[in-house]
Amino acid sequence: MHEHVVVESAHLQHLLDALAARGYQVVGPTVRDGAIVYEAIDSVDELPIGWTDEHDGGRYQLKKRDDQAWFGYVVGPHSWKKFLHPPELRLWQAQRQDNGFQFLDESPDIPRYAFLGVRSCELHAIAIQDKVFMHGAYTDATYASRRQDVFTIAVNCGQAGGTCFCVSMQTGPQVTGGFDLALTEILDGNRHVFLVQIGTVQGADVMHDVPHHDAPAEDIQVAEHIVAQTATQMGRHLDTAGIQDLLYQNPNHPRWEEVATRCLSCGNCTMVCPTCFCTTIEDVTDLTGSHAERWRKWDSCFTQDFSYIHGGSVRTSTRSRYRHWLTHKLATWIDQFGTSGCVGCGRCITWCPVGIDITEEVHAIRESPSQESRHGDT
Numbered sequence: 089m090h091e092h093v094v095v096e097s098a099h100l101q102h103l104l105d106a107l108a109a110r111g112y113q114v115v116g117p118t119v120r121d122g123a124i125v126y127e128a129i130d131s132v133d134e135l136p137i138g139w140t141d142e143h144d145g146g147r148y149q150l151k152k153r154d155d156q157a158w159f160g161y162v163v164g165p166h167s168w169k170k171f172l173h174p175p176e177l178r179l180w181q182a183q184r185q186d187n188g189f190q191f192l193d194e195s196p197d198i199p200r201y202a203f204l205g206v207r208s209c210e211l212h213a214i215a216i217q218d219k220v221f222m223h224g225a226y227t228d229a230t231y232a233s234r235r236q237d238v239f240t241i242a243v244n245c246g247q248a249g250g251t252c253f254c255v256s257m258q259t260g261p262q263v264t265g266g267f268d269l270a271l272t273e274i275l276d277g278n279r280h281v282f283l284v285q286i287g288t289v290q291g292a293d294v295m296h297d298v299p300h301h302d303a304p305a306e307d308i309q310v311a312e313h314i315v316a317q318t319a320t321q322m323g324r325h326l327d328t329a330g331i332q333d334l335l336y337q338n339p340n341h342p343r344w345e346e347v348a349t350r351c352l353s354c355g356n357c358t359m360v361c362p363t364c365f366c367t368t369i370e371d372v373t374d375l376t377g378s379h380a381e382r383w384r385k386w387d388s389c390f391t392q393d394f395s396y397i398h399g400g401s402v403r404t405s406t407r408s409r410y411r412h413w414l415t416h417k418l419a420t421w422i423d424q425f426g427t428s429g430c431v432g433c434g435r436c437i438t439w440c441p442v443g444i445d446i447t448e449e450v451h452a453i454r455e456s457p458s459q460e461s462r463h464g465d466t
């Protein structure tokens with residue numbers, strides 16, 4: 089099912105209303121605190137109309153566009169993982185009773201999400217987390233319950249950002265699957281329409297409530313041209329040829345030491361990354377000792393505690409932590425899950441406070457490989 093129809097921008101609100109009528113909470117892009125973030129929205133008026141975002145290493149800025157595009161930005165600091173894999177999650181709580189502890193039921197209300205504005209790289213990131221949380225030996229019940237009913241409205245990118253490299257990772261910019269509906273925004277003078285590709289039966293059902301007409305061949309061609317143009321605008325490039333061997337053969341390359349002089353070990357790159365999934369567990373009690381809770385929270389391999397085992401941490405230096413993160417993303421992840429852990433969204437570059445660039449680090453090692461053994465020191 090990949091039928092194309094056209095929806096006038098004036099009618100896109102019907103899509104949000106149709107989803108709300110079916111019990112979905114629509115989450116989409118909106119402007120808050122100088123950034124485009126993903127939040128619950130009720131109206132298309134809450135979209136970042138007329139805004140775009142500029143990206144570079146350690147730099148992000150919203151700018152007004154010359155037009156009134158609704159999806160004329162790239163990606164912000166949020167990814168969809170915060171809805172599927174919450175940053176903080178209470179796993180259980182217990183209350184002291186006369187004869188011991190009673191464990192209290194933990195069954196939070198989980199909204200049926202409709203994600204509006206999902207980019208191709210983000211669809212690939214969701215597919216990676218699906219594999220991590222649902223398709224291995226163990227299923228993460230929280231993730232699975234949040235993921236199962238998601239309605240996905242993808243958007244083809246009409247422009248690339250300064251830190252994008254999805255073309256290198258073969259994850260975009262063209263949306264190719266994993267969506268219920270996929271939009272391409274066409275804005276030409278006074279004509280403002282969305283070419284809508286219908287991907288599923290659920291998508292077709294929702295479109296019954298949205299005024300539309302069959303897509304003329306010209307609109308399909310215009311949409312293809314928009315995405316093809318975007319593919320030529322990538323701000324970054326990553327040569328992935330032989331990347332596993334390259335990284336496995338250079339564990340003691342001097343570049344790791346060099347990057348460690350700049351890296352703050354802050355963990356921002358892992359927090360904004362749409363595929364990073366590591367967590368820690370925290371137990372808390374109240375002051376009387378009568379109530380206890382266990383929380384799961386996002387964690388980062390950039391903390392020293394993350395690799396703590398009895399006797400100390402395995403990765404004690406910033407050098408070893410950065411090397412671990414980059415090598416996991418681009419090499420060992422492939423051994424572990426069968427795909428790269430990087431979709432080329434560029435967030436780790438944009439949101440690194442000192443502008444460390446994963447593509448630049450790989451390039452530097454590729455330029456002067458040292459051909460060592462696989463196992464480096466810490």
Ligand code: SF4
Binds near residue numbers: 357431432436
């Ligand atoms: S490693 Fe960086 S560019 Fe790759 S998916 Fe994560 S945040 Fe995006």
Ligand code: SF4
Binds near residue numbers: 357390442
């Ligand atoms: S690479 Fe940048 S974002 Fe990541 S830990 Fe180092 S300083 Fe922080």
